[in-house]
Amino acid sequence: MGSTHFGNDVSEVDGExxxxxSQEYDNQRRRLSLIASENLVSQAVRQALSGVFTNTQLEGYPGERYLRGSDLADTIEQIAIERARGLxxxxxxxxxxxxxxxxxxxVIVGLLKPGDRILSMDTAAGGHLTHGAPSNLTGRLFSIARYGVDPETGTLDYEEIRRAALEHRPQLIIAGGSSYPRRIDFSRFRAIADEVGSLFLVDMSHFSGLVATGxxxxxxxxxxxxxxxxYKSLRGPRGAIILTNRDDLTRRIDSAVTPGVQDGVQTHHIAAKAICFKEAAGEEFKDYAAQGVKNAQVLGRTLTDRGYRIVSGGSDLPFALVDLREAGITGADAAAHLEEAGIICNMNQVPFDPRGPKKTSGVRLGVNAATSRGLRDAEFREVGDLIADILDAARTGAPPGGEAATSVRKRIERICTSFPFYDHPLGI
Ligand SMILES: Cc1ncc(COP(=O)(O)O)c(C=O)c1O
Incomplete structure (x- = not known):
């Protein structure tokens, strides 16, 4: 049993x-992913993910594990911690x-008691589900108050947030989210949190790659x-980190992670995170991160020139949010049309969206993966025009996949072929 169990290739074990x-590898190479939560990790990160640490079971933290044989895993976790702290x-x-x-x-369960109040950004305005959406555990366990964005500018109105904080007196204020495309004034939030005696959490998932590079x-x-x-702008494995300078909170946070919300340690993922942090400290990463913001801006400007509205008028982060309300198409239809043309993105609510999350009135266009492939300003101008061609076609009421889709798909494939990645069978 040993030799086949350890020696056989997936093609021999499971044809299906x-x-x-193989198809997914081919799709990723031929199509353009504009999913803001996606990126393309390095070969080194992928090697760590498929390495033998996937075979290990550990619980607890370095130096205080519940299972033996953890020396190397302890070293890896310490390296990852040191690199994250340094980065x-x-x-x-x-x-x-x-x-x-x-x-x-x-973080939320570790720092609050059930029933405590959280003030966070409305999901349609860009906040994340885990910041208190009614369907999420956070929305069920805590009392949630919301802030949104200014209807005119699409940007945060700090006076409004302060008023909401004074009215609701939260124990925790959360900033950051999934589709707010602008920089956040952290000092204004800090002042508001101090005024009402609240803790302040920033979820920087969409801009941590930029923070890492300064x-x-x-x-x-x-x-x-x-x-x-x-795994977003930081370009590492799927997973996450929690950072703090507050010595008095670390124990509570650590024990809320494990045993609070999870148990076994995924050391192969931690090894891949360690590699990602090293890569993110390098010069090449800085160029990629800067280019990501430029690409999102070029994309937004091109679409604006073609008559499409970009929420807040542009972006400081590596994605742009297109408001399709005036165009008269739903986010769901736009994303379906774009998929037929080889452009993969997600429908997304826009601030004050009259449609629910299953239809929406917008699409979020993220540039992380395409930037990692090497696309720059000129290519993003072309991609912006191709997206506008598809949206124009969608506005005529034609079903997805017509003539425009065929011609755009060819041009997208040409761009993708010029920017290949993972030159190995199955990408492994
Ligand atoms: C801001 C933000 N926080 C948290 C998450 C949740 O991450 P996950 O899907 O890994 O649970 C996301 C997901 O994309 C996100 O955008």
């Missing part, structure tokens, strides 16, 4: 799965959260706790 894996300039880092949801759940102000001098997924 091999076919799907973001903070005193404490927890590198264990398996996902962004677990990181936020751990291209975006760091929330660490202002927030009590900062969370980030590692």
């Amino acid at each position: 799965l091999h076919r799907i894996l 973001f300039g903070c005193a404490h880092a927890n590198v264990q959260p398996h996902s962004g949801s677990q990181m936020n759940h751990a 291209l975006h102000p760091s929330p660490l001098g202002f927030a009590d706790v900062v969370t980030s997924t590692t």
Whole structure:
């Protein structure tokens, strides 16, 4: 049994799965992903993810594990912690959260009592589910008050947030989210939190790659706790980190991560995070991060020139949010039309969206993965025009996949072929 169990290739073991894996590899190479929560990790990160640490089971933290044989895993976790601390300039880092949801759940459950009040950004305005959406655990366990954006500018109105904080007296204020495309004034939030005696959490998942390079102000001098997924602009494995400078909160946060919301440590993911932090400290990463913001801006400007509205008029982060209300199409229809043309994105609510999250009135266009492939300003001008061609076609009421889709798909494939990645079978 040993030799086949350890020696056989996936193509020999499971033809069905091999076919799907091959197809996905082909899709990723031929199509353009504009999903803001996606990126393309390095070969080194992928090697760590498929390495033998996937075979290990550990619980607890380095030096205080519940299972033996953890020396090398302890070393890896310590390296990851040190690199995260160095990269973001903070005193404490927890590198264990398996996902962004677990990181936020751990912080919130660790710092608050059920029934406490959270003031966070409305989901349609850009906040994340785990910041208190009614369908999420956070919305069910805590009392949630919301702030939104200014209807005219689409940007945060700090006086309004202050008024909401004074009215609701939250125990926790959360800034950051999934589709707010602008920089946040962390000092204004800090002042509001201090005025009402609240803790302040920043979820920097969508801009941590920029913070790592110094291209975006760091929330660490202002927030009590900062969370980030590692797989968006940071270009690491799927998973997350929690950062803080507050010695008095670290124990509570660590024990809220494990045993609070998860158990077994995914050391292969932690190894991949450690590699990602090293890569993010390098010069090449800085160029990529700066280019990501430029690409989102070029994309937004091109679409604006073609008559489409960009929420807040532009972006400071590596994505743009297109408001399709005036165009008269739903986000769901736009995303379906774009998919037929080889452009993958997600429908997204826009501020004050009259449609629910299953239809929406917008699409979010993220540039992380395409920027990692090497697309720059000129290519994003072309991509912007191709997206506008498809949206124009969608506005005629034609079903997805017509003539425009065929011609755009060819041009997208040409661009993608010029920017290949993972030159290995199955990408492994
Ligand atoms: C701002 C933010 N926080 C948390 C999460 C949750 O991450 P996950 O999907 O890994 O649970 C996301 C997901 O994309 C996010 O955008």
